[in-house]
Amino acid sequence: MSEPKNKRQKREDYRAALRANGVTELPRKKFYRQRAHANPFSDHSLIYPPTPEQMDWASLYPHYAVEEPTEQKTERTESEETLGQELSAPAIRKLTKNVEVADIGCGFGGLLIALAPVLPETLVLGLEIRVSVTQFVEDRIKALRVQNEEQKLYRNIAVLRANTMKFMPNFFTKGQLNKIFICFPDPHFKARKHKQRIVSTTLNSEYAYVLRPGGIIYTITDVPDLHEWMVGHFNTHPAFERVSEEEQEADPLVEIMRNETEEGKKVTRHNGQKHVALFRRLEDPQWPEEVSA
Amino acid sequence: MALPYHVLKVCDGIVFAARGSNIHSFDSNFEPISVWKYPVKQQETNAEKAEIETPAPTVEAAEESPVPEGPPAKKRKVEDGEVVAVTEESKEETTEGQTETKTEGGLTQHQKEVNRRSRRQKQKQKTEGGWAKNNKAALEKPFVQGLYLTTDSRHLVAITGSDKTIWVFEHDGAGNLKQLSQRAMPKRPCALALTPDNKTILSADKFGDVFSLPLLFTPSEPTASAAAAAAAVATTTTISEVATPEPIPSTPATPAVPTPPPTTDVAKVQSLSVKPQANELTVHTLRNLKALENQKRCLERQKAAKLAAALQASQFEHTLQLGHVSMLTSVAVVVHPAYPGRTYIITADRDEHIRVSRGIPQAHVIEGFLLGHDEFVSRVCIPEKRGDVLISGGGDDDLFVWDWVSSKLLGKAPVLAEVRKALAPEEAEKVTKVAVTKIFDVQQGEKTHIFVICERIPLLLIYTLTSDNTFQHTQTLSLLGTPLDVEYLKADSKLIVSIDPNTSSETQEEEANNGGVSSILALSFNESVSSGWKVAPTGGLKVTEAAEDDSTTLTPQDLQKLLYTTESLRKTNKDDE
Numbered sequence: 108m109s110e111p112k113n114k115r116q117k118r119e120d121y122r123a124a125l126r127a128n129g130v131t132e133l134p135r136k137k138f139y140r141q142r143a144h145a146n147p148f149s150d151h152s153l154i155y156p157p158t159p160e161q162m163d164w165a166s167l168y169p170h171y172a173v174e175e176p177t178e179q180k181t182e183r184t185e186s187e188e189t190l191g192q193e194l195s196a197p198a199i200r201k202l203t204k205n206v207e208v209a210d211i212g213c214g215f216g217g218l219l220i221a222l223a224p225v226l227p228e229t230l231v232l233g234l235e236i237r238v239s240v241t242q243f244v245e246d247r248i249k250a251l252r253v254q255n256e257e258q259k260l261y262r263n264i265a266v267l268r269a270n271t272m273k274f275m276p277n278f279f280t281k282g283q284l285n286k287i288f289i290c291f292p293d294p295h296f297k298a299r300k301h302k303q304r305i306v307s308t309t310l311n312s313e314y315a316y317v318l319r320p321g322g323i324i325y326t327i328t329d330v331p332d333l334h335e336w337m338v339g340h341f342n343t344h345p346a347f348e349r350v351s352e353e354e355q356e357a358d359p360l361v362e363i364m365r366n367e368t369e370e371g372k373k374v375t376r377h378n379g380q381k382h383v384a385l386f387r388r389l390e391d392p393q394w395p396e397e398v399s400a
Numbered sequence: 401m402a403l404p405y406h407v408l409k410v411c412d413g414i415v416f417a418a419r420g421s422n423i424h425s426f427d428s429n430f431e432p433i434s435v436w437k438y439p440v441k442q443q444e445t446n447a448e449k450a451e452i453e454t455p456a457p458t459v460e461a462a463e464e465s466p467v468p469e470g471p472p473a474k475k476r477k478v479e480d481g482e483v484v485a486v487t488e489e490s491k492e493e494t495t496e497g498q499t500e501t502k503t504e505g506g507l508t509q510h511q512k513e514v515n516r517r518s519r520r521q522k523q524k525q526k527t528e529g530g531w532a533k534n535n536k537a538a539l540e541k542p543f544v545q546g547l548y549l550t551t552d553s554r555h556l557v558a559i560t561g562s563d564k565t566i567w568v569f570e571h572d573g574a575g576n577l578k579q580l581s582q583r584a585m586p587k588r589p590c591a592l593a594l595t596p597d598n599k600t601i602l603s604a605d606k607f608g609d610v611f612s613l614p615l616l617f618t619p620s621e622p623t624a625s626a627a628a629a630a631a632a633v634a635t636t637t638t639i640s641e642v643a644t645p646e647p648i649p650s651t652p653a654t655p656a657v658p659t660p661p662p663t664t665d666v667a668k669v670q671s672l673s674v675k676p677q678a679n680e681l682t683v684h685t686l687r688n689l690k691a692l693e694n695q696k697r698c699l700e701r702q703k704a705a706k707l708a709a710a711l712q713a714s715q716f717e718h719t720l721q722l723g724h725v726s727m728l729t730s731v732a733v734v735v736h737p738a739y740p741g742r743t744y745i746i747t748a749d750r751d752e753h754i755r756v757s758r759g760i761p762q763a764h765v766i767e768g769f770l771l772g773h774d775e776f777v778s779r780v781c782i783p784e785k786r787g788d789v790l791i792s793g794g795g796d797d798d799l800f801v802w803d804w805v806s807s808k809l810l811g812k813a814p815v816l817a818e819v820r821k822a823l824a825p826e827e828a829e830k831v832t833k834v835a836v837t838k839i840f841d842v843q844q845g846e847k848t849h850i851f852v853i854c855e856r857i858p859l860l861l862i863y864t865l866t867s868d869n870t871f872q873h874t875q876t877l878s879l880l881g882t883p884l885d886v887e888y889l890k891a892d893s894k895l896i897v898s899i900d901p902n903t904s905s906e907t908q909e910e911e912a913n914n915g916g917v918s919s920i921l922a923l924s925f926n927e928s929v930s931s932g933w934k935v936a937p938t939g940g941l942k943v944t945e946a947a948e949d950d951s952t953t954l955t956p957q958d959l960q961k962l963l964y965t966t967e968s969l970r971k972t973n974k975d976d977e
Contacts, residue, residue: 147725148725150971157752157771157772157773157774158771158772159771272725273724273725273726273751274751276753276755276769276771277771281766281768294678294682296678296695298706302607307723308720308723308764309608309609309720309722309723309724309725310723310725311764312722312723312757312764312765312766313766315764315765315766316766329681329682330678330682331679332678344764345762345764346764346765373684377681377684378681379681379682380681391765392762392765394739394741394742394758394762395741395761395762396739396741396742
């Protein structure tokens with residue numbers, strides 16, 4: 108019994124020490140291990156904004172924050188004082204641009220880090236439900252930002268602990284995203300756990316809500332049946348169509364997704380198969396009354 | 401214990417009031433018209449009793465003793481357990497068979513098996529047995545959770561709790577109900593809505609899914625493929641239980657439920673369970689590999705069990721329209737006055753969301769979310785004459801008023817503050833949070849009155865929505881007991897409120913004088929004389945404890961658990977990882 112306690116203590120000490128030093132070196136994975144599964148139906152003690160407008164993005168992407176939010180405060184006239192107090196209470200700094208790419212279930216962040224230099228003008232957000240893993244990615248990004256300060260790299264990526272199955276609309280507005288990555292999701296083999304899969308008819312509607320028309324969902328898995336499940340569910344969903352093989356292979360991000368995710372590397376080591384499928388968000392259909400009119 | 405009339409529904413001059421699992425109907429003077437009684441077999445079989453009372457029923461025994469005569473709710477639970485137990489059993493046997501050769505020292509294989517079995521039984525006892533014991537009464541007689549009326553008043557739809565059943569009744573216009581159908585949903589329905597054409601029921605369930613099902617339904621004859629599917633199921637006991645038509649004494653017209661026709665669900669289960677989902681390349685450790693082998697081996701049996709479950713779940717047509725990953729609390733189908741041809745489905749959940757989706761057949765399109773609640777949302781109300789406004793309430797201190805079609809918050813109005821203001825100081829101190837259980841609208845001229853009741857609060861809060869969208873509190877009425885439901889009798893301009901007689905503040909003397917404890921109060925509105933609404937001096941309905949034939953065996957605690965369910969939606973679980 109004493110051993111796990113020690114391990115936990117070691118982990119905590121390590122993380123505390125790393126943070127105290129300002130995170131300049133890359134964190135080591137062994138101090139961030141966590142059980143591979145999290146129950147998406149439980150309440151946890153998640154932190155999420157009540158609305159996307161109240162999300163404090165500036166703390167995640169400090170280099171993209173709009174400067175001098177204090178000016179606005181002083182501009183307010185006396186008569187608006189009461190109103191102003193209410194508005195300024197959260198004091199949320201805006202970003203110069205919105206997050207447009209999301210990696211759902213980013214794990215240890217391999218894809219995020221590979222995407223950062225490829226999409227230098229885009230804000231990429233990793234979402235992960237496991238606390239320790241999120242902390243690892245957070246520390247990793249911090250270290251990378253410090254190490255590459257001169258090249259100004261890795262400023263466009265960030266990670267967030269979130270349960271996207273429940274709280275995606277709390278973070279993103281309608282049509283905000285351009286790309287969503289779903290890489291090597293938990294396969295949930297048992298049929299009774301299929302409701303926990305990250306791709307389902309009902310969740311696809313939410314992905315369609317946060318994606319703009321023309322946006323792409325990237326999926327990859329090493330489990331053939333999960334691949335079939337995802338393809339089946341996106342194909343039957345009226346808001347999505349599958350991207351053709353040609354177009355898929357021409358997309359440079361597909362290659363990155365295949366080779367740069369942590370799970371992808373592991374599958375390569377084990378000579379596993381990788382199944383890729385891309386889906387395009389279609390325009391919403393016309394209202395039935397408008398069709399008949 | 402006096403059972404309250406905990407759900408009300410008014411249909412022209414008729415009041416339908418659910419009391420426990422029965423539905424009573426009254427005329428506008430509360431003269432009883434008829435009662436629909438929940439079909440329950442009175443005597444319990446010994447097997448049933450054993451199932452509840454013996455601490456550790458063996459799996460084998462449970463398997464062998466079919467429970468044909470028990471109340472439906474209980475039976476369903478037992479079946480679930482059995483199906484699970486059967487598969488687990490088979491799985492374990494196979495694993496044991498494999499590891500037997502490897503056992504070294506320590507316990508013998510037999511001892512191990514015994515240990516394991518007893519452990520499992522203990523678990524079973526803890527989960528199922530304990531649950532069954534606690535909710536015994538609830539299982540015997542599932543409470544009515546909601547009553548819904550079609551716009552043409554010709555059909556009444558009810559949901560009952562623990563048996564997850566949707567009931568459809570034909571209403572003759574005079575208060576008499578004729579049961580047309582009963583359908584047990586795969587998951588417990590929390591709220592229903594009816595489409596404007598009165599043809600489709602939308603059922604929002606505890607798992608976050610919204611299913612559409614036709615209002616009127618005739619169970620089809622068993623088809624050849626259904627029989628084939630049934631034959632594929634190995635355990636015949638399971639099948640016979642699934643197919644056993646439930647006895648419904650009061651309504652001979654109700655069709656018995658025969659072996660259901662196969663649906664896509666069944667086909668899906670069949671195709672899904674043919675092969676294991678992982679393969680040798682996707683598992684990386686020896687143990688996982690072994691697990692995979694085992695998985696393959698017991699697939700056949702699993703398939704059988706799943707088929708049985710699917711057959712049971714899909715006795716009728718129901719289509720998944722949309723879903724949240726959260727328990728749904730409220731659902732509404734609305735037409736915005738600005739877009740008369742468009743219908744929307746509005747769903748609210750325990751995770752603070754209110755979602756606006758398009759109506760069928762485009763329910764997959766999410767138009768927007770109404771975000772801003774910090775606690776669960778338990779009720780949404782779109783006033784009949786103000787289809788552009790939505791009022792939502794739940795565990796928050798305020799009510800939220802929305803322009804729902806453009807996802808804009810119009811304003812808030814306090815609930816907790818008003819409650820505390822109206823209560824005596826020592827009472828008010830104890831109230832630190834409220835859970836809204838009903839939001840109800842009554843149109844009077846230009847004004848829309850909104851009535852709000854909160855769980856365990858003996859008050860009726862009255863708000864007014866004017867045509868310029870100002871929404872404010874206008875009046876608070878103290879009631880004799882905690883209100884459970886509120887409805888409006890249009891013909892008499894009377895508001896009726898059902899209260900829990902067990903919380904009544906009436907003294908015994910008053911009770912004796914009035915001939916019972918008040919159970920339904922009538923409120924009238926008089927704008928000119930006094931200000932607003934007041935409790936009518938006469939009218940209402942009294943109940944006496946002894947005279948009731950359907951008095952309950954429920955303990956006060958059980959009754960509380962069944963009647964007051966809203967506050968429990970609040971999140972308290974703060975553990976992590």
